[in-house]
Amino acid sequence: MRAAKFQTWGNDLNETQQLWEWREKTANLYYEVRSSPDVVAAWGLWCDTRSTLFRDHPQSPIESADRKTFEGPTTFSYDPSFRLTVQLVPVTPERITVATGVDGDLSMHAFSRTTGLEARLGGELTLYWIEGYGGGVFLPFVDATSGTETYGGGRYLIDTIKGADLGVVRSDGALVLDFNFSYFPSCAYSSRYVCPLAPSGNRLKGAVRAGERLAVWKG
Template sequence: MYLDLYDYRLRVQAMYRERNQAIPAGEDAEMVWQRFRQSRDTLFAQHSQSALDAEQRRVFSGLRYFPYNPTLRFAVTIETDVEPQRQTITMSSTEQMTMLTVGRVRFAVEQEPVTLHIYWLDIYGGGLFLPFRDLTCPEEAYGGGRYLFDTIKGSDWLPVPGMAHQQQIMLDFNYAYNPSCAYNDAWMCPLAPRENQLRVPLRAGELRYK
């Protein structure tokens, strides 16, 4: 089991690494996205650590997405002058998770200003985490919201071409994905805090599974 989980995370990291190398190299962004989707579908369909259970994998025919939307890609600067607010999330009767606010990003969707906060998860050695919920939830996207990256699990942001500094990043919502709890009740997941629940629709990325 543990070696399988390690293998799964390595495969996720490889998917994001391939994407992050292909986009700055000038490959067509939509084709890179299609290739990424195919790799993710393969993992969901075949890997023992898939978020899908055995019966779901047996009938699985692919994850559903909004059409590719190049307007929902934003080059942003991570602002780190934020109050380091610590939040404890109850996952179950025996499990909790702590998140610390470490940054925020600002952009505009159809001229509507948007602010999202970035968190540090205090588990497994720590990692950066960006959950969000928008107005496509729950009719189109999963009602609990989606993730843009969770570096503990191998998902990551895109680099901004020509920028080496880690505070300059690309948020591409075509890669927004559902938490594991969107697929079946075997999973428990941290969801977007109130400050990351947006009053705009982000019609890109993964659709509701059920």
């Protein structure tokens, strides 16, 4: 599967329209990922399309002065052992509120917790529902690579409000979590952003060497 070919009209749009376009392209990308029967090819499409967006789109989290030399988010090689099937169990709907800078406070509540990750990754993860109009599923995590090989604040695996949706719970109640698609929040790239980070219960003892990783580039 080749990288998606698209035209970006962002420079001709106002800031809100640019953001709308960025969200549309992200949602379309994840649709292509979910629809593909070839997981590794879908991951390649994900990597290539994100690189293009980060380099060329005006809503990129990369600072403008660095975009021409930015080659794209760096990732570990695809590792099928980090594509894991878990069951979800209900949890007490704990509510969390976090500050997100000029965007105000963000409230979310826990609604499910995984079972099936402990043996492989040394912990389980809680899924959160972001409250407010429409809402959305949010799954951040920190692991043993955080702060050394990956961003210290952790990574996101699912954020449906932003279009990062790898799929829904299967009919048998299972959920496939593919950590090869985990990525840094925007605040990893720029101080212009204040991002919600992984709660203390979403810390894995194991090292998740899959998905986005740290890299040094010359601006």
